[in-house]
Structure formats: C-alpha cells, structure tokens
Amino acid sequence: MSAGRQICRNKRRKGDYMINRALNHMAAPRLNWSELLGLADRLCCVGVEFRNDLPGELFDGASPQKVGDAARASGLRILALAEVKAFNDWSDAKREEAAALMKIAKACGAETVSLIARNDAKGMGDTERRADLAVALRELKPLLDEHDLVGLIETLGFETCALRRKSEAVEAIETLGAKTRFRIVHDTFHHVVAGGGAIFPEHTGMVHISGIVEHDVLLSKLEDPMRVLVDTNDRIDNVGQVSALLDAGYDGPVSFEPFAQEVHVLANPQAKLLQSFQYIEATLQEAMPDR
Numbered sequence: 001m002s003a004g005r006q007i008c009r010n011k012r013r014k015g016d017y018m019i020n021r022a023l024n025h026m027a028a029p030r031l032n033w034s035e036l037l038g039l040a041d042r043l044c045c046v047g048v049e050f051r052n053d054l055p056g057e058l059f060d061g062a063s064p065q066k067v068g069d070a071a072r073a074s075g076l077r078i079l080a081l082a083e084v085k086a087f088n089d090w091s092d093a094k095r096e097e098a099a100a101l102m103k104i105a106k107a108c109g110a111e112t113v114s115l116i117a118r119n120d121a122k123g124m125g126d127t128e129r130r131a132d133l134a135v136a137l138r139e140l141k142p143l144l145d146e147h148d149l150v151g152l153i154e155t156l157g158f159e160t161c162a163l164r165r166k167s168e169a170v171e172a173i174e175t176l177g178a179k180t181r182f183r184i185v186h187d188t189f190h191h192v193v194a195g196g197g198a199i200f201p202e203h204t205g206m207v208h209i210s211g212i213v214e215h216d217v218l219l220s221k222l223e224d225p226m227r228v229l230v231d232t233n234d235r236i237d238n239v240g241q242v243s244a245l246l247d248a249g250y251d252g253p254v255s256f257e258p259f260a261q262e263v264h265v266l267a268n269p270q271a272k273l274l275q276s277f278q279y280i281e282a283t284l285q286e287a288m289p290d291r
Helices: 003-013 033-042 064-073 092-108 126-147 166-176 188-193 238-247 269-287
Strands: 021-024 047-051 077-084 112-116 150-154 182-187 204-209 254-256
Touching: 021 033, 033 047, 033 064, 033 269, 047 064, 064 077, 064 092, 077 092, 092 112, 092 126, 112 126, 126 150, 126 166, 126 182, 150 204, 166 182, 182 188, 188 204, 188 238, 204 238, 238 269, 254 269
Parallel strands: 021 047, 021 254, 047 077, 077 112, 112 150, 150 182, 182 204, 204 254
Antiparallel strands: none
C-alpha cells in the first residue's frame, strides 16, 4: 500500500468526513499521467479521469496497459477516459472515433468513456435535437456492450449546445432502456449555466466541480476559462449542489475540473486542491453533522 493510501485509510478510520474525491486531468494539465496518479494518491482520491484533448499524445505515448497497471498498483480507479466530442452529431467517422476510444479505455481498465455534446450552434431545433440524440445513443449502445463500458454523457449548459438539459439525456436513456450503459455527468458549472433544474442522482455517474468567483457576468454567459477551485467566494453553490446529490443518494466520485489558467499554472496544485476539497467537506459536514 502506498503512503498516500495509508494516510487516507487512517483519516477514514478516525472518522474524518471525506467525499469520494477525484481528479480530472484538467485540474493539473501540466502533469503527465504518472504524476497525476501520484497527485491523486496523495490527495486521497478514489480515481482519475484522463483526457485526449490535452497537448501531446494520450498517456505521453505509454501503453494503456502500463497506465492501468500503475493506477491499480496505487489503489486508484481510472474513472473515465475522455472524450468523444460532438457525439450527438453521429456519422460513420464518429463511430470509428468512439470505437477507438473504447478500445483504449478497455485496455487501461477505464470504467467509462466521456461523451461530449456538440457545441457549434447546429442541430438546435427541438425535433432535430432529440432525434440526433436518440440516433447516437442507439448506435453507441452496441459498442459499449461489446467493450463492457458505460457512456458518460456530458451536457453543456452553453446556449450553443444541442444538449443543454440533463432531463433530455435522461429521457433518451429511459426511452432506449439503456440505464446500465449510459450515465450522465452533473457538472456544477454547466448546471448553473443551463439555468439549473432537476438533478438526477439515480442516473448520475460523475460529478464535476469547479468554482466561479466572477460577479459581473450573467450566469448564462459564464465561460470555461472562469472555472477555478471552490472556496468561500464561490458564486454557483457547489457545496449546495453536491449536498443535494448526496442527500438524494448519489455516492459516486466528485471530480475537480477547473479550466482557469490561474489553476493550471500553479506550481503546487496539491496544496490548493487539498484546501478546496477540505473546504467542501467541512462545509458539507457543518450543514449536516451526521454525514
């Protein structure tokens, strides 16, 4: 057992309250895959999400098997491998892209592949939007079945996105009868940008957190580069959103996904990430001591 795992086990034995911490590679994009695993280990995370949209080759050219072995040796899960972009703009090329990512995900032991909704202001009509989503899920399901993976659907709250509402994703999943193959992401940022609404803990496979401290921008006009770590200045009530999900039965990972350059350039992301995780956990426990 690593030193990090032992520290985490001791914390839990003492009764310290901890969420199921996780890290998206966007939380520390300057780190390579091995360094990200080390950071996650020291932060008592349950796992990580790797991305194929960062500079350089996925896994820095290392084999998926090597990365998976290293994660398991550290007691970490590879929670997701991202991403298939514009998945609801289906085509033969998109099928090849999805199948290729699933092959890598299977090889490294990832639990899910991330499916990102199209965000180009196209396919926005109500009928077209729903039909495109239904086609994509129907075509993706046999691929997911073949690789024994879950498709993690990420709705984007932006006005240019053809899948802004989690409710539409849930409706499409239920219509297809594919709840075991598709889950949704509750992203605290995108939830607010989309105008809020219902949460779906029973359909949620991942929670992404990031804070917003800008107060002179309309919520509907917030942008990714504004997404920082969560602290007392947070404008979008990350703690409240996470609390609502936990209270409704969600028990999965809560993963940091900040996009702000001020986070990405941190010389010591561990200290700031730990501080933010601890703030969230202390505030959650203060609101409900029995947690």
